[in-house]
Amino acid sequence: MGAVSNSCFSSVFIAPLENDDFLKQRKKKSTYNFMDSNKKFVSFGKIYCKQPESGIEEKPTSQRASSSNNRMEEYNIAMKKMMRNPYEYHHDLGMNYTVITENLIVGSQPQKPEDVDHLKQEEDVAYILNLQQDKDVEYWGIDLQSIIRRCQELDIRHMRRPAKDFDPDSLRNGLPKSVSSLEWAISEGKGKMYVHCTAGLGRAPAVAITYMFWFCGMNLNTAYDKLTSKRPCGPSKTAIRGATYDLAKNDPWKEPFESLPEYAFEDIADWERNLIQNRVRSLRGT
Structure with a gap:
């Protein structure tokens, strides 16, 4: 598919689905890429997955493995409950x-840090946009400071x-500033932007879709479908519509967003x- 514009995406993809979108995306199959025993990325489709160097135990016996499995189960239960989607996050398979x-x-x-090396060497990543809260990082036991230090060493803007x-x-509430950072990085043009949350199925794809909606001349449904066709997931359309409403309407007498029909601001x-573009660009550096 041809690029929409010099600064916009040629093709896109997304995260967990909701309502009718869930039924459509459920029929689609996803393929994954895993790291083999020689510590190389193996391509089986559009999604790349980096397995930990120690490999994956089929029957974890250690207390650490059991704790990790419990965290994944808790997280996936919450994801299914809040996003109404069948997708799961498998932390033990590494970055995907x-x-x-x-x-x-x-x-x-x-x-x-080795994940940062891979993004730099294999994907020419020059910017990383992290949408996680501190408690998300702590929950999974990630040493974020070591990752930030490695970004600095490799001249990646974190x-x-x-x-x-x-x-x-x-x-x-966070979409305007997140899209501002994404739009700035893409306009700089020094390398690729890596946008991530925890699983890459909710917050991160929502930011990417919103950027496409606001800056690439697409309506929300077109941007949503383009992203989810590559990365099956289901971020909240309501959140994106709400952020669009917040930036486009500043009349003191405007009708409350919650009273608008479901298709409003698609x-x-x-x-x-x-x-919206002017207001988002004004947020740079905030």
Whole structure:
């Protein structure tokens, strides 16, 4: 598929689904890439997955493995409950991601400095946008400071725009600043942008879709479908519509967003898009 514009994605993909989108995406099959025993990425499709160097035990016996499995189970139960989707996060398989366009990658959290090395060497990543809260990082036992240090050593710009996991209101409030960071990095053009949350199935794809909606001339459904066709997932459309409403409407007498129909702000007029773009760009550096 041809690029929409010089600064926009040529193809895209997404995270967990909701309502009718869930039924459509459930029929699609995803393929994954895993790291083999020689510690190389093996490509089996669009999604790349980096397995820990120690490999994966089929029957974990250690207390550490049991604790990790419990965390994954708790996280996936919460994901299914809040996002109404069948997708799961498997932390033990390592970092996984999908190349959306020539300058945008959406994926899960880097787990160690070597993951940053891979993103730099294999994908030419120059920017990382982390949407996790501190408690997300602590929950999975990630040494974030070691990852940030490695980014500095490799001249990768590491940025954080925390949003609460499984919380559409927090996502809605954080989208303008997150998209501002994403838009700035893409406009710089020094390398690819890696956007991640924890699993890469909710917050990160939502930011990518919103950027496509606001800056690439697409309506919300087109942007959503383009991303989810590559990375099956289901971020909240309501959060994206709400953030669009917040930026496009500043009249003191405007109707409350919650009273609008479900299709409201799935598309916007040119003057509204220009207004949103100016407001998002004004957030750079905040």
